[in-house]
Amino acid sequence: MRHLLLAATLALALPPALAIDGVVYSQAGHGAIAGATVTSGGASTQTDAAGHFHLPAAGPSVAVRAPGYARRQLPYAGDGAALRLELAPFQAKALYLSSYGIGSDALREAALALVKQTELNALVIDVKSDRGMIPYASTIALAERIGAQKVRTVKDMPALVAQLHQRNIYLIARIVVFKDDPLANARPDLALKNRQGQLWRDGEDLSWVDPTRQEVWQYNLDIAEEAARLGFDEIQFDYVRFPDAPGAQYAQPSTQASRVDAISGFLGAARARLAPYNVFVAADIFGYVLWNTDDTAIGQQLERLAESLDYICPMLYPSGFKWGIPNYRNPLEHPYDIVYRSLQRARQRTGLDGARFRPWLQDFSDYAFDHRPFGAAEVQAQIDGAAAAQASGWMLWNPRNRYSSGGLQCEGNDCAAPAQRAE
The missing domain is CATH 3.20.20.80 (Glycosidases)
Structure with a gap:
């Protein structure tokens, strides 16, 4: 009984976990992102049509991803402030x-x-x-x-x-x-x-x-x-x-x-x-x-x-x-x-x-x-x-894992002339 009372007292002494709210945007200026997945403290949710999300409690970091964008993870201060998360387009x-x-x-x-x-x-x-x-x-x-x-x-x-x-x-x-x-x-x-x-x-x-x-x-x-x-x-x-x-x-x-x-x-x-x-x-x-x-x-x-x-x-x-x-x-x-x-x-x-x-x-x-x-x-x-x-x-x-640059766009100073494709 003493252990139960002590646990209850400690629980009351701890500050309540703050909820986390925010909006996920496209870094490319395409507006808010609907359907992005936001994860923090082991819980996850998806943004609504306006890019908004709500999680009942936050962990020390917030992670976010959406198809067509690079995933991202960043530390969270835990102050309950609304977040503006931006994702960079990626294919x-x-x-x-x-x-x-x-x-x-x-x-x-x-x-x-x-x-x-x-x-x-x-x-x-x-x-x-x-x-x-x-x-x-x-x-x-x-x-x-x-x-x-x-x-x-x-x-x-x-x-x-x-x-x-x-x-x-x-x-x-x-x-x-x-x-x-x-x-x-x-x-x-x-x-x-x-x-x-x-x-x-x-x-x-x-x-x-x-x-x-x-x-x-x-x-x-x-x-x-x-x-x-x-x-x-x-x-x-x-x-x-x-x-x-x-x-x-x-x-x-x-x-x-x-x-x-x-x-x-x-x-x-x-x-x-x-x-x-x-x-x-x-x-x-x-x-x-x-x-x-x-x-x-x-x-x-x-x-x-x-x-x-x-x-x-x-x-x-x-x-x-x-x-x-x-x-x-x-x-x-x-x-x-x-x-x-x-x-x-x-x-x-x-x-x-x-x-x-x-x-x-x-x-x-x-x-x-x-x-x-x-x-x-x-x-x-x-x-x-x-x-x-x-x-x-x-x-x-290619099941043999043999590829060439043929058909691919060349980029940077290391571009090579298109090679014949290996079969």
Whole structure:
């Protein structure tokens, strides 16, 4: 009883936590920013249509972010004064580096040279790869137990993140979620099965885990939170879907409703888990998801995805549009229109600003039609399509991590003549 009375007395002696109010503005003079996320003292809220926000209590700092702007964190005096927070416009223009690419001196330095010479300002880095590997020394015990730490290509990820940030590079942590061969093999109870009760495998002979299982969610959210603590600016979930091939058996009946609930539920849980870190949350989706009103049989339904994401990242590779789009039956001949019209379709369906979308663009030879190379003209056409649709930048994908300056705008004194694109 004495301890309870003492605690009550101390609580009464402490000053009440002051509420925090303010407005978030664009540094570029575009007025107040609606829908910005403001975080302080472990709580977060979003600004209203006039850019205003209110938090019931404040911590020692205030963090704020909004799609199309650079995130920001600043100390808070705690005096209850209204805040005027300004954000600088920012569009990520990125290259992808796999877990091997970021660990290779040659591939990494070639990418960094392009960042220095051109309009590029960001990198997408595998934090959990297509094969389920985490390329640095993770503190997550399950990663070690299932063999996801067998191949470590980055000796010191915190130091690397710090070095890249010193170069003003925006860093995106790519996490492959439900395609997870190590976890499926170590925990068959979490894995997808075939009709014979054996592990289901995709066309690459890799196993997947069940998107409806909470233990699978927890593991991937642990990885996402670790990436946020490491200092990444954005967490990007890939393979956040059901397999696009038949034959897999799930823990519960696979219906459109159950699939959409699983994928949207995971992304909602990710947003809640990452809220204290002021990192952007993104997900990669199939290009046809922008055109299909159902879930494309993989759990990705556009309007539901938008509920939990800062950035929606459709893979708008012309080679991925096997059946074309309306009025464009040969996508390879129309890279600009594939990107522009797909993004316009997404904006019309969702009512979202273009800043909520950042597409993946094709920087590799065609694999679906005539196997033509994609050169500077095709890359530039896709970039122009994204810009015309007012997307928040773009990301170039080459699975071999070999890029050139072809199709990119040269900047600064280090500009080099456009080089032939590597395939």
